[in-house]
Amino acid sequence: MTVDSSARKQLAALRRSEISARELLDLHLDRIADRNPELNAVVSLDPERARAAAAAADEAQAAGGPLGPLHGLPFAFKDTHAVAGWPTTYGSPLFADHVPEQDELIVERVRRAGVVVIGRTNVPEFAAGSHTFNRVFGLTRNPIDPRRSAGGSSGGAACALAAGMVPLADGSDMAGSLRNPASFCGVVGLRPSLGRVPEWPLYNQWETTSVGGPMARNVGDLALLLSVMAGPDPRAPQALGDPGSTFASAQPVSLAGRRVAVSVDLGGAFAVDHEVAAAVQSSAAALTGAGATVTAEHPALDEADEVFRTLRAWHFQAKFGALLAANPDAFKPSLEANIRAGEHLSGADVARAYRLRTQLSERMRLFFREHDLLVLPAAQVPPFPADQEYPSHINGEPVGDYLAWMRAAYYVTATGCPAVSLPFARTADGLPIGIQIVAAHGRDAFLLGAAAAVEELVRGEF
Incomplete structure (x- = not known):
């Protein structure tokens, strides 16, 4: 058993007392010492505090009391999720010394499951943009090729996972922040259905573009972390009841x-x-070989660009407008x-954006009456050079702005449907390429089962 073993194998070894939480922590700290100076995925690392928590985890297991489903696993929370007593900077100089007094809900649930907190994972400023700096x-650099981007905004999380610095990771996703870095780093990321992973506190409980979710090195581990994160909570009125x-x-x-x-570019x-594109097209043959009925079809999502850009700008102005006015040079x-x-x-x-989004949602509902799954790119490009904020060109054509290269992800965001980014292929240079598998809203369990089946198709090849 090593730090590259699955989270489930690490947990099994802990339960059988084949390894202690302290020993497992030290293995991960050794890997962090080896890889993190170059990759910069884990920040606000506190080894001594983590060792004290690991010792307490060992004592709790020795006492024979009930243990949480993640008891003893090292964990580093995304640096946009408030963790009581730990630095939470949001990647902004304005919050460089910020230490929250209260866990947010996703952190509360994961900590209650028994993890040993070791630090935070790096993010772009306020989680804006799919490149982590x-x-x-x-x-933060790509663990496969440090000259490349690890993606974002959960780039530190994806990099730390792929490099064996943590066995599981949390993240959030508005424009692809769980799916894009998963594709870039060769791990699995799930954007759950709206309401599947409730969030609290929020400045606006009715804002419906960003969601929290899990990342892992395989679908089974992803499901385990989702089981900890998901479920209703009275503080989150939009939470689904499962x-x-x-x-x-x-x-x-x-x-x-x-x-x-299967669609390369939604028409x-x-x-x-x-x-x-070649990787997405090759998925059609793999799925056909597994007995699926595969067609080159796609839903019409023409309004998604206007919907997403309008609601993102509205959300950002409402959340950060006053802070920008007070600190005009800090962003x-x-x-x-x-x-x-x-x-x-x-x-x-804004009303038009919500009206169009309602039309998109209805169109997807009808599409998934005729289809079980939709396969798309998880990211429109492979990992790009780390010294760029975003890719300037795709196939020689200018990109436009820092959002335009993420349409494959944020068009799905606008529908509210669950989507998983799954490692599927590699470029000629050995960089990971993920496919995005989408299901109808609320069918997260089915989506995970389908992703696990696709994972079996490519096991040993990726």
């Missing part, structure tokens, strides 16, 4: 007879790198521009 901790235990096991479902739509809605230019875009929105603009 900030002025507090610097740049208990978290519903998702504890992701048994592969049979793909035979499943109706799968030309966005540009896709040639190697990524990176791309984030400042996104906040200021919200200043010009009218009530009619």
Whole structure:
């Protein structure tokens, strides 16, 4: 058993007392000491505090009391999730010394499951953008090729997972922040259905673009972490009612007879790198070989760009507008521009975005009456050079802005459907490429079972 073993294997070894929480922690701290100086995925590391927590975990197990489902596993929370008593910087100099007094709900649940907190994982400033760098901790690099981006905004989480620095990771996703870094780092990331992983506290409990969710090195581990995160809570009025235990096991479902739509670009809605396109196209043959009925179809999501950009700008202005006004030089230019875009929105603009989003949701509902799954790129490009904020070109054509290369992810965001990014192929240079598998809203358990089945198809090849 090593730090590269699955989380489930590490937990089994802990339960059988084949390894102690202290020994497991030391293995992970050794890996962090080896890889983190170059990759910069784990920040605010506190080894002594973690050792005290690991010792307490060992004592609790020796006492024979009930143990949480993640008892003894090392864990580093995303640096945008408030952790009581730990630095939570949001990647912003304005919060470089911020230490919350209260856990947010996703942290509360994971800590209650028994993890040993070791630190935080790095993020872009306020989680804006799918490349992880900030002025507090610097740049996170890709674990496969450190000259490349690890993605974002859960880039530190994905990098730490892939490099064996942590066995599981939490994240959040608005424009692809769980799916994009999973694709870039060769791990699995799930954007759950809206309401599946409740969040609290929020400045706006009715805001419905960003969700929290799990990351792992395989689908089984992903399901385990989702089972801890998911489930209703009275503080979150939009939470779905299924208990978290519903998702504890992701048994592969049979793909035979499943109706799968595969689309490289949603009918030309966005540009896709040639190697990524080839990987998505190759998934059709793999799924057909497993007995699925595969068609080159896609839902019409033409309104998704306007919907997402309007609601993101509105959300950013509402959340950060006053902070920007008070600190006009404290934000990176791309984030400042996104906040200021919200200043010009009218009530009619926002109402139109919600009306269009309702149409998208209905269209997806009808699409999934005729299809079980939709397969898309998880990210439109492979990992790009780490010295760029975002890729400037795709197949030689200009990208436009820091959001335009993420349409494959944020078009799905606008629908509210669950989507998983699953490692599927590699570029000629050995960089990971993920496919995005989408299911109908609320069908997270089925999606995990389907992802587990696809994972079996490529096991040993990726």
